[in-house]
Amino acid sequence: MQMLSSFKTILIGSLWCGLLVIPFMGVQGALLVAAVLVMGAIGYQTIFRQWALGRFSKMGLLLSGVYSRLRTPVLGRRFWGIGVVALLVVPIFLNNYYLDILTLALLYALLAVGLNITVGLTGLLDLGYAGFYGIGAYAYALLSTKWGLSFWLGVPFGAVIAASFGLLLGVITLRLRGDYLAIVTLGFVQIVYLVLNNWDSLTNGPNGILQIKQPEIGSFLLEQPIHFYYLALFFLIVALFVVYRIAYSQMGRAFCAIREDPIAAEAMGIDTTRMKILAFVLGAGVAGVAGVFFAAKYTFVSPESFTFFESVRILTMVVLGGMGSLFGAVLGAFLLTFLPEMLRGLDLYRMLIFGATLVLMMMVRPQGLLGTSHK
Amino acid sequence: MTLPLDAMLLQQLVNGLTLGSIYALIALGYTMVYGILEMINFAHGEIYMIGSYLCIIFLGIFTYFGLTQSHLLLSLFLVAILSAVTCAGYGIAMERIAYRPIRSAHRLSPLISALGVSIFLQNYVMLTQGSSDKVFPHVFPISSNSFGAFPITPIQLFIIVSAILLMAGLHFFVQKTSLGKAMRAVAQDKMMASLCGIPIDRVIVVTFVIGSMLAAMAGVMVSIYYGVTSFYIGYVAGMKAFTAAVIGGIGNIPGAMLGGILLGMIESLGAAYVSSEFKDGFAFIILIFILIFRPSGLLTKNA
Numbered sequence: 001m002q003m004l005s006s007f008k009t010i011l012i013g014s015l016w017c018g019l020l021v022i023p024f025m026g027v028q029g030a031l032l033v034a035a036v037l038v039m040g041a042i043g044y045q046t047i048f049r050q051w052a053l054g055r056f057s058k059m060g061l062l063l064s065g066v067y068s069r070l071r072t073p074v075l076g077r078r079f080w081g082i083g084v085v086a087l088l089v090v091p092i093f094l095n096n097y098y099l100d101i102l103t104l105a106l107l108y109a110l111l112a113v114g115l116n117i118t119v120g121l122t123g124l125l126d127l128g129y130a131g132f133y134g135i136g137a138y139a140y141a142l143l144s145t146k147w148g149l150s151f152w153l154g155v156p157f158g159a160v161i162a163a164s165f166g167l168l169l170g171v172i173t174l175r176l177r178g179d180y181l182a183i184v185t186l187g188f189v190q191i192v193y194l195v196l197n198n199w200d201s202l203t204n205g206p207n208g209i210l211q212i213k214q215p216e217i218g219s220f221l222l223e224q225p226i227h228f229y230y231l232a233l234f235f236l237i238v239a240l241f242v243v244y245r246i247a248y249s250q251m252g253r254a255f256c257a258i259r260e261d262p263i264a265a266e267a268m269g270i271d272t273t274r275m276k277i278l279a280f281v282l283g284a285g286v287a288g289v290a291g292v293f294f295a296a297k298y299t300f301v302s303p304e305s306f307t308f309f310e311s312v313r314i315l316t317m318v319v320l321g322g323m324g325s326l327f328g329a330v331l332g333a334f335l336l337t338f339l340p341e342m343l344r345g346l347d348l349y350r351m352l353i354f355g356a357t358l359v360l361m362m363m364v365r366p367q368g369l370l371g372t373s374h375k
Numbered sequence: 376m377t378l379p380l381d382a383m384l385l386q387q388l389v390n391g392l393t394l395g396s397i398y399a400l401i402a403l404g405y406t407m408v409y410g411i412l413e414m415i416n417f418a419h420g421e422i423y424m425i426g427s428y429l430c431i432i433f434l435g436i437f438t439y440f441g442l443t444q445s446h447l448l449l450s451l452f453l454v455a456i457l458s459a460v461t462c463a464g465y466g467i468a469m470e471r472i473a474y475r476p477i478r479s480a481h482r483l484s485p486l487i488s489a490l491g492v493s494i495f496l497q498n499y500v501m502l503t504q505g506s507s508d509k510v511f512p513h514v515f516p517i518s519s520n521s522f523g524a525f526p527i528t529p530i531q532l533f534i535i536v537s538a539i540l541l542m543a544g545l546h547f548f549v550q551k552t553s554l555g556k557a558m559r560a561v562a563q564d565k566m567m568a569s570l571c572g573i574p575i576d577r578v579i580v581v582t583f584v585i586g587s588m589l590a591a592m593a594g595v596m597v598s599i600y601y602g603v604t605s606f607y608i609g610y611v612a613g614m615k616a617f618t619a620a621v622i623g624g625i626g627n628i629p630g631a632m633l634g635g636i637l638l639g640m641i642e643s644l645g646a647a648y649v650s651s652e653f654k655d656g657f658a659f660i661i662l663i664f665i666l667i668f669r670p671s672g673l674l675t676k677n678a
Contacts, residue, residue, distance in 0.1 A: 016468060020465055173666075183666065198652045323483065349502070352494075355490075358488065358490060359472065363488075
């Protein structure tokens with residue numbers, strides 16, 4: 001009986017969508033869409049659901065076993081060890097194309113781990129993360145092209161400059177709560193973009209800044225993709241270590257307390273305002289480092305890389321991986337970097353599928369792949 | 376003493392009012408959904424974009440059958456109705472697919488889902504209608520005749536008047552009808568409303584339907600006004616309308632109207648007298664000031 005009613009829902013839903021697309025795709029296209037939807041939904045109901053419940057085969061059971069291991073809050077050291085060794089060894093077998101994608105994935109993982117402090121641990125919705133990322137990148141780009149600052153000094157500089165903007169934004173927004181904070185951060189990333197795009201005398205406007213210095217160790221210039229790969233891996237491991245230590249320290253517990261219940265946290269003697277600003281500053285600092293790395297790797301920055309959409313992309317990684325889970329942030333970053341690449345063959349349909357995947361993902365697992373928080 | 380209002384200022388004020396009416400119509404959808412679900416519906420701007428496309432598509436069909444040549448006003452009316460109904464359909468589908476299943480999940484989940492819908496709809500329109508700008512079929516007898524010395528075109532007047540009518544209609548609906556009362560009850564306290572026998576799900580669907588219809592009207596107006604549309608207009612307009620909703624106090628319906636018109640005015644005056652490059656930035660700078668000094672918006676009482 002329940003089966004029957006769910007089939008009815010599928011039919012009505014598919015017809016509904018079919019009707020909606022008529023003005024855009026014509027009657028034939030609409031019929032096609034409706035047919036695909038019906039088949040897809042029935043397939044999901046009959047096959048995928050059974051499989052996901054672990055009834056289909058031993059394979060499903062095995063996968064769900066691994067999966068629940070991964071979801072434990074404190075991930076075993078062994079997992080991390082295997083992951084790090086794999087990431088150290090793998091690039092030897094890859095060509096430059098895959099190395100570049102993998103480096104990009106590591107860079108996004110770094111950003112996601114940073115944003116995870118603000119959004120995942122402390123529960124502050126930061127939509128302006130790309131602003132800090134851009135500030136870090138432009139800080140290094142300007143300092144290195146105008147004053148010849150070296151990369152190794154650029155990293156702390158970028159981090160400090162981005163973090164001070166984080167402090168500024170944190171102080172401005174400390175009175176705001178919840179969604180208002182999200183809106184101000186959204187405004188922040190828009191303003192950063194507009195300034196980068198229009199302050200021609202400093203930032204060279206939409207043309208961006210070219211010929212940024214690449215990092216060097218002694219007289220050895222880091223310029224090959226593999227060099228940048230290991231550099232990114234180094235940054236990611238350091239960031240993971242630092243954030244891991246923070247998350248399980250007194251400070252991290254305070255962050256989580258604020259996320260779960262700000263009023264109770266305040267009652268327990270946590271200085272919530274200070275902690276919130278601190279979470280902002282820490283996240284922004286990591287974004288600054290990532291920005292400096294970005295500028296050094298591509299030797300070119302332009303405002304287009306630091307739009308609101310970039311913020312959304314990083315946020316999506318954090319949420320998709322599972323809020324508050326470090327491993328989740330890394331996993332989300334890898335998935336969302338590789339998924340569009342894998343879909344590259346589908347070219348035009350890439351972003352369409354990406355959007356649909358986000359919606360489906362939220363339908364199936366709203367708390368993210370490895371998330372445990374149910375608030 | 377009468378102040379000499381120069382023609383340019385007057386012109387900018389009229390432009391601002393026109394733009395502001397469009398922002399206000401979109402802002403209403405944001406504010407209504409936020410009032411009821413406490414969620415930022417990031418895909419709302421795309422409904423507006425779809426409305427602007429539908430206007431051009433339906434007008435094209437009508438022109439093909441020769442209806443626009445014989446009955447221009449009737450066909451415009453029909454186009455507006457058809458676009459609004461179709462957009463309402465999109466709104467319902469969006470609510471059912473992307474928001475209802477995760478209503479009780481974490482606050483961030485619907486946000487991600489909304490962004491997914493937004494990306495999906497943009498690319499769907501781009502793929503089916505092409506990525507180049509869509510141009511409005513020439514159906515109007517183009518006349519720039521203003522009313523005496525007052526610099527307002529018939530199209531601007533039409534937009535402002537119909538926006539006012541729509542907003543008045545919405546105000547009447549929310550304040551006077553029983554469904555409107557149910558809506559206000561759900562916005563105040565969902566749990567209590569459902570205990571009183573108000574069908575929450577239906578009220579939410581109605582909210583999406585009305586919001587989408589208003590956005591569709593805004594889309595139709597913008598198509599007529601600029602004569603061109605493209606698949607990415609939803610994003611910027613959505614952001615600005617959202618800003619407008621926040622300026623007026625999100626969740627507050629008259630606030631959204633005021634915020635939209637204020638924003639349109641500020642933008643067109645700012646672009647004319649300060650800097651046209653930072654046109655898109657004024658909205659956010661004002662937004663930040665408002666949030667610092669009056670975080671709950673202009674029209675809400677401080678709780």
